[in-house]
Amino acid sequence: MSSAPVLLEMRNITKEFPGVKALSDVSLRVRAGEIHAICGENGAGKSTLMKVLSGVYPYGSYDGQIVYQGSEVRFGDIRASERAGIVIIHQELALLPLMSITENIFLGNEPKKNGAIDWTGAQLKALDLMARVGLEEDPDTLVKDLGVGKQQLIEIAKAFAKDVKLLILDEPTAALNENDSQHLLDLLRGFRERGITSIIISHKLNEIEAIADSITIIRDGKTVETLDVKADGVDEDRIVRGMVGRELTNRYPDHTPKIGDVFFEVRDWTVRHPISADRLVAKHSNFTVRRGEIVGFAGLMGAGRTELAMSIFGRSYGVFEGGEIFKDGKRIEIRNVSEAIEQGLAYVSEDRKAVGLNLLDDIKTSTVAAKLSKITKFFKLDEVAEYEAAEGYRKSLRIKTPTVDEGVNKLSGGNQQKVVLAKWMFTDPDLLILDEPTRGIDVGAKYEIYGIIQQLADQGKGVIVISSELPELLGLCDRIYTVFEGAITGVIDKADATQENLMKQMTSNKKMQTR
Amino acid sequence: MSRFKDLQKNLFGGTTSNARQFGMIFALVAIVLFFQVWTEGLTLSSGNLIAVVSQYSYILILAIGMLMVIVAGHIDLSVGSVAAFTGIVVAKLMQDHSIHWFLALLIGLGVGALVGAWQGFWVAYVGVPAFIVTLAGMLLFRGANQWVGKSQSIAVPEGFQTIGGGFLDDIGPNTNFNNPTLLLGFAVCVAVIVREWQLRRTRTRMHADPTPLWVAAIRVGVLIAVILFATFRFAGGRVGTSFPISGIILGVLVVAYSFYTRNTAAGRHIYAVGGNSRAAELSGVKLQRVNFMVMMNMGVLAALAGMIFVARSRASGPQDGIGWELDAIAAVFIGGAAVSGGLGTVSGSIVGGLVMAILNNGLILKGIGADSIQMIKGIVLLLAVALDVYNKRQGRFSVIGSITKGFRGSGPSTPSEPPAQKVQTPVVG
Known part of the structure; x- marks a missing residue:
């Protein structure tokens, strides 16, 4: 595998937001036809790196060089990178639930005949694409009637409709069950045999260990190392060590x-x-x-x-x-x-963003939200009691935030989850x-x-x-x-x-x- | 530089959305000064200030209810019709059955509550979108107004007129000013000082950086200066006039509803429902009850606004309240509420309503035609909200920045470890 030519090289990428360096001198080399995993803790910069690659952050807004298929590329937006065959599939699927499979696959990319959309042609092409991703459904089925696993497959079919050369999957199995995940991983192996290169970002280290050829680990906006799975005999513990920078026995x-x-x-x-x-x-x-x-x-x-x-x-x-x-x-x-x-009773839901938190709230309001009676005195909410409760949990749960006045939408997933836990611990x-x-x-x-x-x-x-x-x-x-x-x-x-x-x-x- | 930031941050209370409120208050002051100059001092004259308050108090009362409806994620298009319907019912009761005006007022509020409950039932328990329910209500109660009043105007008795066009009777020594208004103004000044003191105490107990004393002093000073100025203007009008009764009703409602929305569990539930209704539900908020209550409350406030208008114009007619819903909704959005719900304050909506009121009034003073005024108001609404949207988008990058900054600042092991790791394990290709 290591003899294959390099398809993509990102050299010394540095991306700064006002006051913060999100990426500093990150390098990534992906060989043609491999499955390349990117690992790192939340906030390490994985998504930012992929946004640089796909043109969400256009050329000029970052420092460094992207070399793709042997020449330097400068993507101005997502469309530019998609034209070059780089397609990114985000964790939150971008499908329209009330449209059919066919309509979704060709959304923004509709096959035209004499200026009008050629639905018959689209239908046939959709069937072909669906076969390639192993999706057996009527192409007229509305997306809302399909499970998450199948929706994911539609996203991939959509990528194929754009003639993908480099497929980027951001947490593709996060919402999938064991069977669907397995199916997806098999699919990726199949793509590898057909010469399609994939980059996969995932927290599920066992899956990465099972499927990836090489792994680049990012920590705090810097490349830590790139591992060759077979040659280096990489296992989960090895990846974790790279991600957290210490042995997590x-x-x-x-x-x-x-x-x-x-x-x-x-x-x-x-x-x-x-x-x-x-x-x-x-x-x-x-x-x-x-x-x-x-x-x-x-x-x-x-x-x-x-x-x-x-x-x-x-x-x-x-x-x-x-x-x-x-x-x-x-x-x-x-x-x-x-x-x-x-x-x-307390129930901490599986989807903290959709049903666990009001993302408009700050930390202290969220903390007390499920038991306002506890801080109510003569019909009036006691702001000091609210603050003290939130501050107590901030310390005991080690919620990483400068103050409890911070909005919960500004926290990382782990810290949001801690706020949700605090909210329910507060209800005794x-x-x-x-x-x-x-x-x-x-x-x-x-x-x-x-x-x-x-x-x-x-x-x-x-x-x-x-x-x-x-x-x-x-x-x-x-x-x-x-x-x-x-x-x-x-x-x-x-x-x-x-x-x-x-x-x-x-x-x-x-x-x-x-x- | 940092002093200016301090000032900006702390001038109008330590709330979260203070930057936005600051901008809004700044805009209001600018508009007032602009018209004051343009109308050669007419805008801030006693007579005009009194007229503005009594002309717009009912719109501002509607804006309070509308704010809560919009925060909960709904809209109410029916308020003008509901106001008109209540007005005619009350006028008819007093005319045909010679009911005492105060009892009629209470009945009017009851009618508003019933109408609100009717709409609340469809919104909360049947699940019809409020836009549709109140669009239906707009037609329904407009028709009901004309049916009850047979499309005629009905006059209301003098006692009832007090709540719309009434003033405080002068008492005590002759000071050339209206004494009750002066007392009222002084009381508000004292309240401002007490409130500031409480705020400081709370902030100290919360270990927040206390507002620098000089900022607090400027804030209180400016506020008191404005209040005293207004007090003497309102008290110094034509003999027999004072701060209008309708303005006092409005003031009481603003204080009460600000407290309700900010400082009570029920008020916070409205924000929770508007921000994320499913999350609110799973936190024990009774979704249906909250939705029902905001719609019903809107009915009551619409009824009150309708009666104040009828009292001011001394008769209830078939054209009352047309277009009010739009003024109220505009005030709320100019005041910084989010279309998607979950955000907005009572005080912001009042400031938004005042911006529209002063604008309207100033243009009328200059003799600008109603056609032009409508166009200008439309543009102002659009620009105010567009500016807000633009600001938010501009802020997005710094938002992301502040997230990552937060991590860095508190991640204890980050600075030293990564380089060491890099040396240990060279990058393999």
Whole structure:
């Protein structure tokens, strides 16, 4: 592989924003036909580098040189880089939900015949492109009716419609389940065989280890190193070391659980889908949580873990069909979110930007948002109490911000997640449900969040962690439930749990009981 | 340089959007001074100031309600019709049934609440967009006004006229000024000082950099000078006039609603709903109730505005309130609210409304025709919001800059480690 010619070379790229050097002297060499991964913590400068490459930051707004296919290029905008065959697929998909697959694939690039759009031709070409990415759907299907995995494939098909030579994928598997991720990775391997070069940015190091030929690691806006995966025998720990600049021997903090009695129990919980009335998203689910225990929920995407959690949290998802909740031995009734909060439940959603935070708020307003009654005195919000609460969490959770007056939209993902955690810790919950608490967060911040979760458990609270990353569940949880198609298929103790037996229960509807 | 920044940052309170408010207040002052010069002193004369307040107080009252509606992410097109409908109902009650004017006023507020509840029901519980609900309401209540009043004007009794055209009766010694107005002005001065003192105390308790004393002194000084100037102007008008009653009603509402939106849980819920309704819902905010309440509140305030207008013009007619919704919405947006909801302040909307009022009034004083005035107002609205949009876009880069700066500043290990690492592991190609 190392004998292949260099397709792209970015030399000594420096990009400054007023007052800040986002990139300083970064270099990147990508060989033709390889899969090149870029790794780095959030804020390290990966996205900025890709924006320089794709012309979002036009030539002249940065220092350095980009050499592509042997000659220097100076892209003035995205269209220029796309004409050269460089296509970037962003983490947030840029598809129009109410348009069909065909319309989306050719959006802004419509095949024309005599000045009018040639829809028949487009349709045929779309079918061809869809076959290349392994998407079997009617090209007239509206994008909103497809899952995230398939939407991702449309984005790639869209790239092919533009005659891509260098495909850049920013966190392509962040929102995908195990199967879809696997499919996407296979697809990338297929592209490699056909000579298409890919750059992939991902936090999922196991995927990078499995697929990348070489890896460039960026830290604090500087190139740290470029590794050749095969020659250097790179593994995950090696990548992490490069990213954080030190040996991270243990990705999970040491923890001796102090588990008490069962205090929270859900029996026979059944929920209907909000739209399709014949679909059950939770089927007679039973589970328990003990004080001081971290309970995991494993399952494929769409298995119904989030739906189960949200319906328990004040019936905020779906149509409640039946079931009972017991807390401290007493049956409790939770009909809406404020009752759930009253009863000591907290739910940290999987999508902190869409439903976890009001991005217009500052840190202190966000911190107290779920329990304003706690800082209300005679109908008046006590600003000092608000400030002190937020400041307390800033210190104890180590939220990186100059002041708590800062807007939450200015924080990195990890720090935003800490604010969301603070918001729910402020409600003094007995049971915290954390849905994908470390999604899109870099390694260092993950470690800190794990520490916070363990501290919460040690305070005698129950914690439920929903995660799509099995190693995370294995590293963090004392007990793991598996969910498949809305039904709880089993529960495994930490000592007995392995990726294999979890995966088996996550993918079968056969009820098996390990204990 | 930094002193000027200090001044700019702290002159109008330590709130987050102070740069924007600063710009808005600056614009208001500039417009006032411009017209003061252009009209050769007419703008700031006692008579004119009193006229401006009583002419625009009902629009500003609407703007308060509209601000909350817009912050929650809605819009209300029906306020003019609702105002007119309430006006005619109240006028008719007093004429046909000779109900006491005060009772009629309360009934009017009740009518507004019912109308607001009707619209709130469709918006909050059925989920029809407020634009449609209130567009329907605009037609519905305009028609209802003409149906109730048979498209005629109905006069209202003298007592009722006080809330629109009334003044404070003079009391105490003869000072050549209206004494209640003077007292009112002095009371506001004291309130400003107390408020400033409270603010300083709060900021110290929050360990924030205390506003430099000289800045605080200038701020309070300027404010008090303006208030005293206004006080003597309002108190020194024609005998029998004073600060208008409708202005006092407005003042009370501004203070009350500022407090409500800024300092209460219910007020903050409105911002939460407008900023991200799903996140608000999952934080225990009762979405439907908040939406219902803002629409209902708008109904009540529209009713009040309608009655003040009727009281001022001494009769309720079929053409009342036409186009008010646009004035109120314009005031809110000039005052810095976001079209997408979640942002905006009561005080900003009042300043925005005053900008429009002074502009309108000044142009009328100069004898500019209604046609030209409309065009000028349209341009001003467009430019004010465009400027805001432009500023935001300009600020975007520095926003990104400040994010990364934040990381750097607080990342403890960053400065020393990277070079060491670079030496250790040379870049492999």
